[in-house]
Amino acid sequence: xxxxxxxxxxxxxxxxxxxxxxxxxxxxxxxxxxxxxxxxxxxxxxxxxxxxxxxxxxxxxxxxxxxxxxxxxxxxxxxxxxxxxxxxxxxxxxxxxxxxxxxxxxxxxxxxxxxxxxxxxxxxxxxxxxxxxxxxxxxxxxxxxxxxxxxxxxxxxxxxxxxxxxxxxxxxxxxxxxxxxxxxxxxxxxxx
Amino acid sequence: xxxxxxxxxxxxxxxxxxxxxxxxxxxxxxxxxxxxxxxxxxxxxxxxxxxxxxxxxxxxxxxxxxxxxxxxxxxxxxxxxxxxxxxxxxxxxxxxxxxxxxxxxxxxxxxxxxxxxxxxxxxxxxxxxxxxxxxxxxxxxxxxxxxxxxxxxxxxxxxxxxxxxxxxxxxxxxxxxxxxxxxxxxxxxxxxxxxxxxxxxxxxxxxxxxxxxx
Amino acid sequence: xxxxxxxxxxxxxxxxxxxxxxxxxxxxxxxxxxxxxxxxxxxxxxxxxxxxxxxxxxxxxxxxxxxxxxxxxxxxxxxxxxxxxxxxxxxxxxxxxxxxxxxxxxxxxxxxxxxxxxxxxxxxxxxxxxxxxxxxxxxxxxxxxxxxxxxxxxxxxxxxxxxxxxxxxxxxxxxxxxxxxxxxxxxxxxxxxxxxxxxxxxxxxxxxxxxxxxxxxxxxxxxxx
Amino acid sequence: xxxxxxxxxxxxxxxxxxxxxxxxxxxxxxxxxxxxxxxxxxxxxxxxxxxxxxxxxxxxxxxxxxxxxxxxxxxxxxxxxxxxxxxxxxxxxxxxxxxxxxxxxxxxxxxxxxxxxxxxxxxxxxxxxxxxxxxxxxxxxxxxxxxxxxxxxxxxxxxxxxxxxxxxxxxxxxxxxxxxxxxxxxxxxxxxxxxxxxxxxxxxxxxxxxxxxxxxxxxxxxxxxxxxxxxxxxxxxxxxxxxxxxxxxxxxxxxxxxxxxxxxxxxxxxxxxxxxxxxxxxxxxxxxxxxxxxxxxxxxxxxxxxxxxxxxxxxxxxxxxxxxxxxxxxxxxxxxxxx
Numbered sequence: 001x002x003x004x005x006x007x008x009x010x011x012x013x014x015x016x017x018x019x020x021x022x023x024x025x026x027x028x029x030x031x032x033x034x035x036x037x038x039x040x041x042x043x044x045x046x047x048x049x050x051x052x053x054x055x056x057x058x059x060x061x062x063x064x065x066x067x068x069x070x071x072x073x074x075x076x077x078x079x080x081x082x083x084x085x086x087x088x089x090x091x092x093x094x095x096x097x098x099x100x101x102x103x104x105x106x107x108x109x110x111x112x113x114x115x116x117x118x119x120x121x122x123x124x125x126x127x128x129x130x131x132x133x134x135x136x137x138x139x140x141x142x143x144x145x146x147x148x149x150x151x152x153x154x155x156x157x158x159x160x161x162x163x164x165x166x167x168x169x170x171x172x173x174x175x176x177x178x179x180x181x182x183x184x185x186x187x188x189x190x191x192x
Numbered sequence: 193x194x195x196x197x198x199x200x201x202x203x204x205x206x207x208x209x210x211x212x213x214x215x216x217x218x219x220x221x222x223x224x225x226x227x228x229x230x231x232x233x234x235x236x237x238x239x240x241x242x243x244x245x246x247x248x249x250x251x252x253x254x255x256x257x258x259x260x261x262x263x264x265x266x267x268x269x270x271x272x273x274x275x276x277x278x279x280x281x282x283x284x285x286x287x288x289x290x291x292x293x294x295x296x297x298x299x300x301x302x303x304x305x306x307x308x309x310x311x312x313x314x315x316x317x318x319x320x321x322x323x324x325x326x327x328x329x330x331x332x333x334x335x336x337x338x339x340x341x342x343x344x345x346x347x348x349x350x351x352x353x354x355x356x357x358x359x360x361x362x363x364x365x366x367x368x369x370x371x372x373x374x375x376x377x378x379x380x381x382x383x384x385x386x387x388x389x390x391x392x393x394x395x396x397x398x399x400x401x402x403x404x405x406x
Numbered sequence: 407x408x409x410x411x412x413x414x415x416x417x418x419x420x421x422x423x424x425x426x427x428x429x430x431x432x433x434x435x436x437x438x439x440x441x442x443x444x445x446x447x448x449x450x451x452x453x454x455x456x457x458x459x460x461x462x463x464x465x466x467x468x469x470x471x472x473x474x475x476x477x478x479x480x481x482x483x484x485x486x487x488x489x490x491x492x493x494x495x496x497x498x499x500x501x502x503x504x505x506x507x508x509x510x511x512x513x514x515x516x517x518x519x520x521x522x523x524x525x526x527x528x529x530x531x532x533x534x535x536x537x538x539x540x541x542x543x544x545x546x547x548x549x550x551x552x553x554x555x556x557x558x559x560x561x562x563x564x565x566x567x568x569x570x571x572x573x574x575x576x577x578x579x580x581x582x583x584x585x586x587x588x589x590x591x592x593x594x595x596x597x598x599x600x601x602x603x604x605x606x607x608x609x610x611x612x613x614x615x616x617x618x619x620x621x622x623x624x625x626x627x628x629x630x631x
Numbered sequence: 632x633x634x635x636x637x638x639x640x641x642x643x644x645x646x647x648x649x650x651x652x653x654x655x656x657x658x659x660x661x662x663x664x665x666x667x668x669x670x671x672x673x674x675x676x677x678x679x680x681x682x683x684x685x686x687x688x689x690x691x692x693x694x695x696x697x698x699x700x701x702x703x704x705x706x707x708x709x710x711x712x713x714x715x716x717x718x719x720x721x722x723x724x725x726x727x728x729x730x731x732x733x734x735x736x737x738x739x740x741x742x743x744x745x746x747x748x749x750x751x752x753x754x755x756x757x758x759x760x761x762x763x764x765x766x767x768x769x770x771x772x773x774x775x776x777x778x779x780x781x782x783x784x785x786x787x788x789x790x791x792x793x794x795x796x797x798x799x800x801x802x803x804x805x806x807x808x809x810x811x812x813x814x815x816x817x818x819x820x821x822x823x824x825x826x827x828x829x830x831x832x833x834x835x836x837x838x839x840x841x842x843x844x845x846x847x848x849x850x851x852x853x854x855x856x857x858x859x860x861x862x863x864x865x866x867x868x869x870x871x872x873x874x875x876x877x878x879x880x881x882x883x884x885x886x887x888x889x890x891x892x893x894x895x896x897x898x899x900x901x902x903x904x905x906x907x908x909x910x911x912x913x914x915x916x917x918x919x920x921x922x923x924x925x926x927x928x929x930x931x932x933x934x935x936x937x938x939x940x941x942x943x944x945x946x947x948x949x950x951x952x953x954x955x956x957x958x959x960x961x962x963x964x965x966x967x968x969x970x
Contacts, residue, residue, distance in 0.1 A: 003512075006512045010512070010516065015515070019370060020224075021224050022219070022221070022223035022224045022373065023221065023224075024220060025219065025220035025223070029216060035953070035956070065487060069275065069279075069437060069440040070436070071297075072271050072274060072297050073268070073436070076267060080264075080267070111301070112301035115301050116298055119297050119298065123293070124517065147953065148949045148950060148953070151949075151950070151952035151956070152754055152952055154952065155952045156747065156754065159747055159752035160748030160749065160752060161746065161747060162745075162746070162748060164389065165746050167385075168381055169378045169379075169381040169385065170378070171378075172374050172375070172377050172381065173374065173375060173378040173379075173742070173746060175374045176371045176373075176374030176378060177742060177945075177949075178949055179370045179371040179374055180371040180763045180764065180767055180945075181942055181949060182946075183763075183942070184934070184936065184939050184942020184945075184946070185934060186514055186542075186934070186935045187515075187590045187934050188929070188930070188933055188934045188935065190514065190590070190935060258416045258421055258424055261421050261424055261425055264428075265425065268425075268428045268429060268432050269428070272431075272432040272435050275436050279439050279447070280439065280443065282443065282447050282450075283446040283450070284446075286447075286450045286451075286454070347543070348543075357797070360798045361798065361799070362772070362794075362798055363543070363544060364768045364769075365542070365543050365544045365768055365769065366764065366767040366768040367768075368543050369542075369543070371767060514935045542770060544770055544771060545771065572816070587774050587775075589816045590935040
């Protein structure tokens, strides 16, 4: 229905998960205080998003048509077990990658952006490829927002930010500014 | 003594340990729907129901749940309550449900709820756990309401849909857009910080005065 | 602190059993609420759809769902999942009036979903209702809040195609006055209708041979489902 | 407190050559903006004076209210509040209600400077933040372009200017589209000489390309600006338009149209070059400029808005810490892959 380019750009920039849906803020406010951490967390999240999109499509096509009421529970179970499985897999295959990504994987389970992706893709009735592209856009958009915010935040911590604002209030205001700047992307590729 | 304790558990959630203002918890899926007071309150009520319900169950059955699978059990309980809230809202107030849309199922991912189960409900007797949940949920509802009210008043010139400033008011559209959510919460936190600093200063002054007298 | 009372090493049987019981109870609760609310939810949805169809097709009092199968338009009670469906609207006497076509596409901010009424005899769009949109408050949301703009779609020729023009420069019966400051949103609505029209026009039967009303309403009975 | 090695500090901008002070650099910018300001007075009359004065007043008031007691005199004297207010004013539509211009200046300083701890620490251009806030807050007023007063004379005030605080404009303004709007929505091309010399619809400062260029040359001669940034922005825009022109000359704007229309020159010369919010290394400056150019064209040609200079610069401001970090000559030295 919608073309793939638009789905991608829309999830990446126009309707960025962090900056317009407020999803996945917990990692931004709580976890990522450095650029490198944010980039890694973002990549790990993107990866899990891709896997989740495939799982959600499978669930939607084969199981949830018969039992729509199990949607939420089955999504949560699938996400939690996927993360667990990926964790084991990475640990076995590439200990280096595990060290780099490992500690973030459990955190991703509670990241609302993942569950949000599964639910949004379902509500929009995306098919297999649409779901994959949507997940890719959302994941990269999440990473982009997180990395930009982390860069700004690192820099702001070095300047004389007034004590009252320092901390969460400052981070939220930076996010607000970035969200304002992203408004410029509205309508991108919607008419092609 | 017991009475005081449970009142204490209730009150701390509303102001001192307010989940949003003091602990900055559980707002990620919620900010998106605070663009009007009615949406914010609906979301707050749904969260209220889920938090109080699951705290009650978790605390009642806390001796039966083995430690190793406690998180999974909590999530199953929470998800059940969320599904119930979702279908109830869809049946009773379809208009509000349409506005909140995909954000109701996301209550599951609210770290506040899981956090209360792990930190409180699974350790304390039912009565205290319910008081704690009631307090936290009310504090959360209050926070969502104040956000929603500020955003609707400035962004639409209205509160709960009632026009406040007459037809000629120029609405501040940004307030109902995503950046307005971030900025409003940022500014509210700023005031909360400011208030706390003032209060601490005041207490210190009082303490200093007492010391010098004593 | 009251630590959870579970013993240090419960058997794995106990772990599995706990989870199974929790799952079972949760399943029962969920199915319970689902079964209880389902009739209300279905009724709400049906009423909403019906209201929208009646709005975009003036004069219509009865409707039926139509899908395109094996080269012809057939009446169905329950369309299959993912199957595109349109609605045939009939007046109180059961005479065919027009189609209500749901369509969606990218707008300025996000997907816009709408329903439009189409009378194949006149080749005209006779009504339009936005079902879902997240367009900018104050600007893009005029596509449904601005009565003048919505009224543009009450007698609009679809040939050769609908065109949005700058406000005040409308000359032909196939033209729509766009919204000042929200050109993209207005054009998106037009484009969505054009695309849906192209897609459906070849599937529709010749005017006059539309599917008959299969289950006429018992004497006009508003609201009852 | 400060965690890093002092040698690595790159945020004590504005980085100035010896012998220069912040007030003198700021004064240079005001001088450089004189031709453009004069042009705006010529085309839009007394309304231009009022809008500019309101936004400057808003900016200076915020600066004064929130400055530390010790720094209060200083921050006013370095006239950066005036520069912010003037730049903001030049990006506003001439018929904008004055209270909105005032609010824009106020918010611009608050979001752009106060919360970061004052001049030299901010990561976003304050004037553009003020404008972005206004654009998001009052989208209708900010896209209502009144035509140049012309025959009505210098003292004719646009009715929109006089709206009461917090109230809407009650009269229907005579509106018209900017050249970019005409291009995007109606495929009407404005002739180049009108773009270059003025009397086109648009914000106060963007009406005359030549006046803006004059100021730019002055700033360059005084060495107040990093020439790499405007040059790379303009070159990118020209190349991008030329490439698009190869595909479909009818549909896409010509390179010169792209350069002289909208706020590109104003943004490229006066805002993107703000030393505090742009990268410090030469290589960083090139990347920054190319980024702005690409984003501007992306938003103008493929986006929903007719103009994207403001968003492009703000977005690249946001990326500046990253650019700085990865264009440092091997200090952090771990060759982390750029995300």
